Amino acid sequence: xxxxxxxxxxxxxxxxxxxxxxxxxxxxxxxxxxxxxxxxxxxxxxxxxxxxxxxxxxxxxxxxxxxxxxxxxxxxxxxxxxxxxxxxxxxxxxxxxx
Numbered sequence: 001x002x003x004x005x006x007x008x009x010x011x012x013x014x015x016x017x018x019x020x021x022x023x024x025x026x027x028x029x030x031x032x033x034x035x036x037x038x039x040x041x042x043x044x045x046x047x048x049x050x051x052x053x054x055x056x057x058x059x060x061x062x063x064x065x066x067x068x069x070x071x072x073x074x075x076x077x078x079x080x081x082x083x084x085x086x087x088x089x090x091x092x093x094x095x096x097x098x
Contacts, residue, residue: 023050 023046033040033048 019050019053022046 026046027044029045030042031045031048033043
């Protein structure tokens with residue numbers, strides 16, 4: 001595995017552990033949740049933060065996913081073009097040799 005990937009995984013693991021510790025320590029603390037004109041009730045702080053993080057991740061995925069799909073398509077197209085070029089150059093070499 002590349003070194004950068006290992007570092008990212010370690011950082012993600014540390015952040016997850018910190019989030020779990022935070023959730024365990026603050027599970028008994030409750031607060032009232034308001035959204036515009038609605039009061040949703042009393043929820044544990046850790047659940048509210050977890051849901052907020054989850055919504056943030058979903059928004060980030062929705063933002064990044066089209067770019068990832070576009071890059072995959074461009075990479076696939078480039079690989080196909082490279083394969084065509086290799087095939088053409090092989091045919092040209094065979095014609096010159098023959």
